Amino acid sequence: GSPELLTVKFRYKKPDGHKSLLITHPLQDGDRPWSEATEDHRFAAAAAGFGMLLRGSKFSGNLTYKKLRNMAGELKAQDPDGYRAEFFRLVDKARLLDQRQR
DSSP: OOOEEEEEEEEEOOTTOSSOEEEEEEEEOOOOOGGGSOHHHHHHHHHHHHHHHHTTOGGGTTOOHHHHHHHHOOSOSOOTTOHHHHHHHHHHHHHHHOGGGO
């Protein structure tokens, strides 16, 4: 029943230090709907899902290439280097090559 999703633990040493310092930060679920996620977050989630589909991960559940396109949304964000547009082209090509999702 805890809203905590994960805990990030980060150790570092100051440039002149001898002992490492620990930063611990719990991440809690904000219980916000997907529709309120930023375009960058939706795009990052779609990119992660794409990797899962490409390697046949058992954790991809019922994710499909079509669902990935919906997750990533429209190309509204700035895309000066064309990375997002290229992502969509790669997803479309992978879908065509994957016999299971035709």
